[in-house]
Amino acid sequence: MTTFQSPQNNGTSGSKDNDGFGQRVDQIGVDAQQLWTDARSAVTGLSETLDIRGRVDRNPYGMVLAAVGVGYVLGGGLFTPLTGRIxxxxxxxxxxxxxxxxxxxxxxxxxxxxxxxxxxxxxxNPSAGIGAAPRTSGPGTIS
Structure with a gap:
């Protein structure tokens, strides 16, 4: 059976590796915080663009119907027999x-x-239409 033995060092290289690992963890934390900030600003921008609160205030029943429709589609109701009938x-x-x-x-x-x-x-006269007086003279008329 083979056992793995770590190389012997005097502590300087191990400390250096731990410092690099700590910096990487700190950088990941900063990147995650930046991602969270960007996502929050994107959601805020989208909600301002769509003006959902204003639309609900102006037309509450229409927004309820829109929410039901979105829920129906996201819930998998798009490819059902009911949808075909509708x-x-x-x-x-x-x-x-x-x-x-x-x-x-x-x-x-x-x-x-x-x-x-x-x-x-x-x-x-067919071209005269209904209600026109009959012709009294001319060819083909009855006198």
């Missing part, structure tokens, strides 16, 4: 105005076509 509903609700406009346009075109057909049956 997104489907959101897309449908977002598309509703476009569908409504298209349906109204189609209904107007159908109504205009119906009115034009009625005008042709009654002998009215």
């Amino acid at each position: 997104l489907k509903l959101g897309v449908r609700l977002a598309a509703l105005p476009f569908v409504k406009d298209e349906l109204l346009g189609m209904a107007e075109a159908a109504l205009q076509g119906f009115q034009t057909g009625q005008a042709n049956v009654n002998g009215q």
